[in-house]
Amino acid sequence: MPDPEGEKLFAAGLKALAAHNTLTALVFFEKAVAKEDMPIYSSHMAYCIAKERGQFQLAVTLCEKAIARDPKTPSHYLHLGRIYLLAGKKSEAVRTYREGLAFERDQELIEELDRLETRKSPVLSFLKRDNPINRILGIVLRKSGFR
Numbered sequence: 001m002p003d004p005e006g007e008k009l010f011a012a013g014l015k016a017l018a019a020h021n022t023l024t025a026l027v028f029f030e031k032a033v034a035k036e037d038m039p040i041y042s043s044h045m046a047y048c049i050a051k052e053r054g055q056f057q058l059a060v061t062l063c064e065k066a067i068a069r070d071p072k073t074p075s076h077y078l079h080l081g082r083i084y085l086l087a088g089k090k091s092e093a094v095r096t097y098r099e100g101l102a103f104e105r106d107q108e109l110i111e112e113l114d115r116l117e118t119r120k121s122p123v124l125s126f127l128k129r130d131n132p133i134n135r136i137l138g139i140v141l142r143k144s145g146f147r
Helices: 004-018 022-035 039-053 056-069 074-086 090-103 107-116 132-144
Strands: none
Touching: 004 022, 004 039, 022 039, 039 056, 039 074, 056 074, 074 090, 074 107, 090 107
């Protein structure tokens, strides 16, 4: 059963994070993790550590441990991807966001991925991108190495 004080600290950290105050959020998340080591607390804390302290390797390790303990939570992948972005590793971030989407269609992950990826133009420009003909041609050309 979750510790009520840890939950309060975590909620305060989420509120600070929503206000873009990662330093304050980090303090709350560290206290929450000290009360109870839960994967969701650790992944939030990891993002704040990377953002405020620049300790990317520690942050990646914390997120990877959170994912190992709770692999179906999309926010872990979101935080790990953001840490990779802070560290200048865009391709790792994209890979991580895609892994997270394999478990659940999370809107934040989709938005981050859309922001990072540049899409190629449709194969047949006079048809819409989501037209089945464009989609099938795109897949065939990509798999055959022509696109």
